[in-house]
Amino acid sequence: MTESFGARLLRVLLTQRIALLGLLIVAVVSTFFIQDAGGYLTAPYDFDYMSAALINAVPLAMLGLAELLVILSGRGGIDLSVGAIVSLAGMTFGFAYGEWGWPLWAAIILTALFGALCGALNGFLVSYIGFPALIATLATYYAYKSLAIVINDQQPISTKPIQQLFSISESVELPLFGQYVPDVPLGIFTFLVPTVVAVWVLLARTAYGRRLYAIGTNDVAARWSGLPVRDTRFTAYVYAGLLSGLVAVVTVGQFASARPDAGVSGNGMALPAITIAVLGGVAITGGIGRVAGVVLATLLIVWLNAGILLAFVGNEGAQYQLLALGAVLIFAALLNGLTNRRYGGTS
Amino acid sequence: MNGKPRVLPAPVTGQEVVLLGVIAVLWTALAVSTPAFLTAGSIQPLLVATAPVALVGIGMTIVIVTGGIDVSVGGAIMVCSVLTAKALVEAEAGLGVAVLLAVAAGGVLGLVNGVLIAYGRVHAIIITFGTANLFLFLGLRIFGSGTVNGIPGTLAFFGRGTAGRTLGVPHAFLITALLTVAAWWYLRHTAGGRHFFAIGGDAQAARLAGVRVRRRVLLAYLTTGLLVGLASCFVIAQGTSTLDQSVGSGKELAVIAAVVIGGTSIMGGRGSVLGTFLGALLVQSVASGVTQLGWRSQLSDLFVGVFIIVAVGADLLRARARARRNR
Numbered sequence: 295m296t297e298s299f300g301a302r303l304l305r306v307l308l309t310q311r312i313a314l315l316g317l318l319i320v321a322v323v324s325t326f327f328i329q330d331a332g333g334y335l336t337a338p339y340d341f342d343y344m345s346a347a348l349i350n351a352v353p354l355a356m357l358g359l360a361e362l363l364v365i366l367s368g369r370g371g372i373d374l375s376v377g378a379i380v381s382l383a384g385m386t387f388g389f390a391y392g393e394w395g396w397p398l399w400a401a402i403i404l405t406a407l408f409g410a411l412c413g414a415l416n417g418f419l420v421s422y423i424g425f426p427a428l429i430a431t432l433a434t435y436y437a438y439k440s441l442a443i444v445i446n447d448q449q450p451i452s453t454k455p456i457q458q459l460f461s462i463s464e465s466v467e468l469p470l471f472g473q474y475v476p477d478v479p480l481g482i483f484t485f486l487v488p489t490v491v492a493v494w495v496l497l498a499r500t501a502y503g504r505r506l507y508a509i510g511t512n513d514v515a516a517r518w519s520g521l522p523v524r525d526t527r528f529t530a531y532v533y534a535g536l537l538s539g540l541v542a543v544v545t546v547g548q549f550a551s552a553r554p555d556a557g558v559s560g561n562g563m564a565l566p567a568i569t570i571a572v573l574g575g576v577a578i579t580g581g582i583g584r585v586a587g588v589v590l591a592t593l594l595i596v597w598l599n600a601g602i603l604l605a606f607v608g609n610e611g612a613q614y615q616l617l618a619l620g621a622v623l624i625f626a627a628l629l630n631g632l633t634n635r636r637y638g639g640t641s
Numbered sequence: 642m643n644g645k646p647r648v649l650p651a652p653v654t655g656q657e658v659v660l661l662g663v664i665a666v667l668w669t670a671l672a673v674s675t676p677a678f679l680t681a682g683s684i685q686p687l688l689v690a691t692a693p694v695a696l697v698g699i700g701m702t703i704v705i706v707t708g709g710i711d712v713s714v715g716g717a718i719m720v721c722s723v724l725t726a727k728a729l730v731e732a733e734a735g736l737g738v739a740v741l742l743a744v745a746a747g748g749v750l751g752l753v754n755g756v757l758i759a760y761g762r763v764h765a766i767i768i769t770f771g772t773a774n775l776f777l778f779l780g781l782r783i784f785g786s787g788t789v790n791g792i793p794g795t796l797a798f799f800g801r802g803t804a805g806r807t808l809g810v811p812h813a814f815l816i817t818a819l820l821t822v823a824a825w826w827y828l829r830h831t832a833g834g835r836h837f838f839a840i841g842g843d844a845q846a847a848r849l850a851g852v853r854v855r856r857r858v859l860l861a862y863l864t865t866g867l868l869v870g871l872a873s874c875f876v877i878a879q880g881t882s883t884l885d886q887s888v889g890s891g892k893e894l895a896v897i898a899a900v901v902i903g904g905t906s907i908m909g910g911r912g913s914v915l916g917t918f919l920g921a922l923l924v925q926s927v928a929s930g931v932t933q934l935g936w937r938s939q940l941s942d943l944f945v946g947v948f949i950i951v952a953v954g955a956d957l958l959r960a961r962a963r964a965r966r967n968r
Contacts, residue, residue, distance in 0.1 A: 372766070374894075419950065424961075426907045428710070428766075429953050432894060437946030443939040565770060578764050613781045620774025624757065627767040635762070 308633045311575030315590035326601035335604040345476035347600035352481040353541045355592040358570035360534035367530040368510035368580025374431040376538045377564045378438035380557030383409040383542035388451030388552025406539040413535015417528035443554045452551035460550040494585040511581030573626045656904030660919040692813035693872035695921035700865025702917045708841040708909030709765035716776030717750045718889030721873035726789040726884045744870035751866015755859035789884040800878035813875040821918045841909025902952045
């Protein structure tokens with residue numbers, strides 16, 4: 295039976311999450327360009343502004359990838375503690391680099407390893423003891439958050455070396471053709487791109503990635519085919535903690551200070567990260583999800599948020615960002631449900 | 642009774658007895674170390690602070706028993722309390738009107754969650770993460786700017802003062818305890834109540850057995866919303882005459898922690914509102930103890946985390962031992 299062009303287009307948009315996200319990004323950006331041309335925005339929405347806004351994509355996409363790994367692992371995998379790890383690992387970084395005078399590379403490695411250790415506790419509880427991930431990470435969310443606040447008596451660390459770190463959030467001109475394109479935030483190259491490449495290689499090009507998809511899809515079948523289900527799931531949480539540790543370094547740089555509430559103030563960082571993952575087409579039941587989906591979902595949210603900030607005055611913008619995030623998440627989730635019923639799943 | 646299958650679970654589970662014991666030990670230890678603890682001036686605020694979490698916990702227990710979850714209650718509390726506070730200040734609403742308004746507002750928000758979850762066929766955590774953002778947006782819009790000031794003492798009946806107590810027991814706590822017992826009876830002794838457990842155990846099987854699954858699920862979130870409305874009245878009555886935008890923040894996790902510590906299984910099908918009530922009391926006792934010992938108040942979160950791990954871990958080990966015995 296031949297499909298009409300319209301039906302095929304609809305099927306591609308609904309089953310290929312990347313196609314849908316691409317379309318939404320084009321729609322959002324062009325909407326703001328038109329508004330900009332009409333003079334409705336408080337400041338110009340152009341390529342320079344979009345490029346500068348990418349600084350917000352660094353922590354968001356990295357934590358979205360952390361959620362991708364744990365949600366993929368199945369059995370209700372989710373990590374509510376990523377924001378609290380960002381806070382606690384950020385304080386660790388503050389001590390090592392800001393107080394004890396460690397060299398930058400050593401402090402970054404320590405922070406990443408510390409984040410991995412926090413993730414390992416989550417993974418141990420979930421994978422070896424059998425805690426539901428929601429409960430284990432809710433408990434460690436409380437514990438890490440509390441430790442981050444009491445460890446330095448509620449005080450942020452902002453000594454001179456920490457303040458000078460702000461340079462990693464600055465924008466740089468690209469070599470060779472940099473004069474023709476907007477300057478890009480340095481964090482994109484130092485943190486985001488390496489992370490995206492590493493997670494993509496891990497998932498798409500290694501045996502570990504195959505195993506993770508396998509246990510997320512059906513862990514009983516995976517066990518019967520001889521896969522190390524527990525170790526694989528445990529490792530997913532360790533990687534999520536490691537990524538949260540790296541985000542802690544980025545966050546300290548952005549704030550020019552190691553803040554004990556960095557990852558948990560307001561709504562926290564876990565909620566947006568899970569939202570990005572779900573919007574990117576990651577199935578909450580596990581086994582389905584791609585790096586490209588998470589990256590595109592991040593770009594959509596970052597450029598949408600950036601536009602909303604210009605469309606409203608004062609703190610109204612921040613409020614409408616909440617509305618946009620919630621509406622987009624529910625829209626994406628209902629769409630996932632519809633797609634599953636009609637076409638048997640999203641890829 | 643020997644050999645007959647038991648239709649009802651035991652009236653009180655092991656977890657509840659353990660919780661009661663832990664609370665007793667904790668209270669004794671606090672009474673010994675800080676003589677001020679076992680006085681009305683210390684216990685009454687503790688009970689008042691327990692009430693909203695335990696009250697919303699009734700609804701959350703039912704929701705989790707059906708296999709769902711609601712992470713939007715923090716945002717919902719914000720919407721209901723700012724709406725009600727504004728009605729008290731700007732329209733000079735009376736006690737009855739204020740309570741009705743809060744409960745109705747909570748009911749509407751619960752209905753939104755319920756409809757999306759029951760009919761959208763999407764996992765509850767995703768939907769309520771989404772509505773949490775929508776509710777926060779709504780709450781902040783109603784706030785307008787900053788805070789609501791000059792809230793009159795209309796809701797003092799639920800508050801900390803003498804008007805809020807009968808025979809020394811705070812009304813907010815009394816109402817919560819009564820509603821908990823009512824919910825406990827309903828869940829245990831009526832067919833409708835048992836249906837929630839059936840859905841959490843196996844929704845498909847429940848549907849085939851004639852349970853109207855969607856309607857029940859909808860009812861669970863609606864109940865949570867209605868209770869959120871009443872809890873918002875408690876929250877307003879507890880505070881001073883000012884309501885700020887941090888109201889409700891983080892409450893969803895506090896409620897879920899109480900439910901989980903109370904022995905309700907996050908996988909659904911098993912749970913108890915009495916456990917949740919005790920869980921909320923335990924968490925609040927720890928918070929109160931930490932303050933009275935002169936420690937930093939945020940340290941109580943560390944204990945909450947440890948309690949969750951210990952309570953759920955003990956339950957997991959028991960289940961594992963049960964499975965071994967039955968093999």
